[in-house]
Amino acid sequence: MTPSANTGTGTGHHRYVGARVRLVAGRARLQPPVPTPASMVAGRFSVLSPGTERRHLAGGASRDAGYMTLGRGSDAEGWTLAPVPHGAAFDPTLPGAVTAPPGVPATVAAVARFQQLAVIGLARVPPYTTLHGTVIVGSGPVALGCALELLRRGAIGMRVITTRRHPAIASVPGVRCAPWLHGTHPGDSGLVIDAAGTPERAAALLGPGGTLGLLGTPPRTAAVTALGAHRGGWTVIGMHELAPAPPGYYQDAYTTAATWLAERFTPGQLSAWCRIVPGAEAPEIYRLLGSPGRPAEPVILFDWEAR
Structure with missing residues (x-):
């Protein structure tokens, strides 16, 4: 950078x-x-x-x-x-x-500065997508900024999936934290935001017709299968802060x-x-x-x- x-x-x-x-x-x-x-x-x-x-x-x-x-x-x-x-x-x-x-x-x-990332990224989410019940993967600064921006936009019932035992993000109003346990989270969410650079993990939480937001920077080896997106009818959105904007x-x-x-x-x-x-x-x-x-x-x- x-x-x-x-x-x-x-x-x-x-x-x-x-x-x-x-x-x-x-x-x-x-x-x-x-x-x-x-x-x-x-x-x-x-x-x-x-x-x-x-x-x-x-x-x-x-x-x-x-x-x-x-x-x-x-x-x-x-x-x-x-x-x-x-x-x-x-x-x-x-x-x-x-x-x-x-x-x-x-x-x-x-x-x-971290909330700014979500201000820009969430503006790319299709207008028909409800923000209530959004799932955020991760509990670091990018996830915190995302939770705060969702709160500013009036979202309720946010769920944060994290490996941390006592994440500070839990004190954001409207946030409920859950530990990441492989295979135990249902793939039924309408909007999942990957804030940890783990898009495969985030995609596993999506329901049919859901939207996946890539807010965290993934490694070059990360991938979301085209077949999974095709069959699930997913919308996948790149949320990089420097994507084209007015x-x-x-x-x-x-x-x-x-x-x-x-x-x-x-x-x-x-x-x-x-x-x-x-x-x-x-x-x-x-x-x-x-x-x-x-x-x-x-x-x-x-x-x-x-x-």
């Missing part, structure tokens, strides 16, 4: 500088801070995307790590979230950056999510889904990815000014 060098380049000029975490031989290593150029915004917080980072760690290649970094020019401005590595200073005008409304806390801005829609979707979250939930409620961790602890958090010791909150924010 981001260039692999410590100084990224865009259209002939630097777009970010000073990535704070680099993956080397399957491990995360802290990098020293560098001065922020006058034309850039300092990276204050950064968002951990567990699934993306696990794939990068498994790949073993050396690269700057990170999904999204937050910065702003002054306290009066809204947070800008840019697709650059952890803690890097960045050009706020770079493509893919979004800006939260002024006054929105960093935790809300981070959670809204100009301005990307920012509009983010503003919708951030505004609603700020109005709907208190900071205390958000703390169940988003934890702020000092940036110096990033290597340890990376080491715990995929293990039972990983923080329970789906969204992790690294704070690069924490002492």
Whole structure:
């Protein structure tokens, strides 16, 4: 998602500088801070995307790590979230950056970034599809954003299928969690959203004429059989956030999510889904990815000014 060098380049000029975490031989290593150029915004917080980072760690290649970094020019401005590595200073005008409304806390801005994916993805669902009783596969940050967006759209009776014993997503109003047990879930759901990159598992939950939404990024080896879709009369929808959309829609979707979250939930409620961790602890958090010791909150924010 981001260039692999410590100084990224865009259209002939630097777009970010000073990535704070680099993956080397399957491990995360802290990098020293560098001065922020006058034309850039300092990276204050950064968002951990567990699934993306696990794939990068498994790949073993050396690269700057990170999904999204937050910065702003002054306290009066809204947070800008840019697709650059952890803690890097960045050009706020770079493509893919979004800006939260002024006054929105960093935790809300981070959670809204994942809800934005569902704002965009659910807009592709056929209008005749009921959102009530939607099944979400997964309980990480993408699944959390999906559940929140379904709640915003008035859905009730959401069911989350997860391997976690005590998922934080269970505290989203209207969500009921169930463990994944192979072969025990009936294939009778009208709308199933795969938020874990496991489309085969999600497809097994679909009923005849159902809709399968691919919101999580699947591995290259994942597949949903054409025969199964043909016989089941399924609609299969790609929900990638960067799929073609009208100009301005990307920012509009983010503003919708951030505004609603700020109005709907208190900071205390958000703390169940988003934890702020000092940036110096990033290597340890990376080491715990995929293990039972990983923080329970789906969204992790690294704070690069924490002492």
